[in-house]
Amino acid sequence: MIKVILLGFGNVNSSLFNALCRSKEVSIIQVFNRNYIKVISPYESIPFIDDISKITDADVYIIGIPDDAISSFSESLSFKNKLVVHTSGGAAMNVLSSKNRRGVFYPLQTFSKQREVDFINIPICIEAENSKDLELLQSLGKLISKNVVEISSEKRAKLHLAAVFVNNFVNHLYEIGSDILKDENLPFELLKPLIAETASKIESLSPEEAQTGPAKRNDKKTIEKHLHLLANSTHKKLYELFTEQLNQKYGKKL
């Protein structure tokens, strides 16, 4: 049985909470959260606390709070020599206070409170200062995911950067698509099968093999028409930059 205390209850930790609660080999001892949140059954027996001095004993303490706050929060913990990990893609392991044994437990996924995700395929990127702690994080990760990987802070930073491109920026493109249709009173539903297939395609093809479209073909007539249709100047800027990059990449291969 691995005893876990969650520190913070934002998008990541509340998703972890749901996943860890389902494992019979994990006991969530406490959830510390400054803003009291009532948790729905069947997990209402787990104590939620908002007093940092009442944090008790556990095998691992998982911090899920904004990157900027990790350092000072970990310093403010009253205990020492325990395994304290954060869940951030962007923060290095050593932002944590050195008064405890440090580690990282980063589930590489996008979490929203409105949507529950299945952890089984989510890569859990772990890091620790010593091999015993790494083993514990490995065991904990394996209880919820089949993909637990050891990754250094340096490589994790790059992974997080790549994640911003394929998640936040991709989602912004969905929003632009939705905006363009809204102007024409067309439902966003029309684009959903295309969005789903675009994502599914790279399960079996590389992004390079999957690429199609006017910019790849350097179909100047369509590109000009599109630029003419784009009333929004920020959308236009993105269109131009993508087209330039796709042209540079595929132009010579035609």
Add this chain to the structure above:
Amino acid sequence: MIKVILLGFGNVNSSLFNALCRSKEVSIIQVFNRNYIKVISPYESIPFIDDISKITDADVYIIGIPDDAISSFSESLSFKNKLVVHTSGGAAMNVLSSKNRRGVFYPLQTFSKQREVDFINIPICIEAENSKDLELLQSLGKLISKNVVEISSEKRAKLHLAAVFVNNFVNHLYEIGSDILKDENLPFELLKPLIAETASKIESLSPEEAQTGPAKRNDKKTIEKHLHLLANSTHKKLYELFTEQLNQKYGKKL
């Protein structure tokens, strides 16, 4: 029974071929293609021809060739007063020669020859000059998809523009993600669950509700760190433009 002749055998028409062949209410009479392609059984009984003068009689002729070539190709057909449609998102209906009855049969999806897609959820956008032809396209569309919609050339151009954002540009972001990981010898597989969830999320949330990340939060420290990590100047330009746009959009709401 609807008699169909396919003119051209690129990504769209070869996908349509596979879908239409499965319907018992469609008879594919011929496939015209300048480059002879051997088609695998069980459809090898359908004649493939490369002589334009040998095109025979059908209820609808479906042109699937590059946008630029549609006009002159449709003019070069020897028959008249037949229903001739193209499958392009970007070309207006009236690029087709007026010597035949004109229409559009545009399946809004990304097609690659290496990958077969299920048409059932694909929106088929139809347009025709007269109501009888529109009905026929509606019936044909319904044999392969549950979502057949009448859309004007003008609206279809916008739809195609939106499709470029959520498909071609999104795929380019996948490629950038892949490139960033390659530099670190990290497998692209790590990003696949995130890519899948990012696409799935907008089935139940709007892109605005689904948005997360440093640019939305205006997390300047992370943004600076990422810009520092980005060695590739074109990737950097995209990062800056997306961040600027996300900041403009969400900045005031924080």
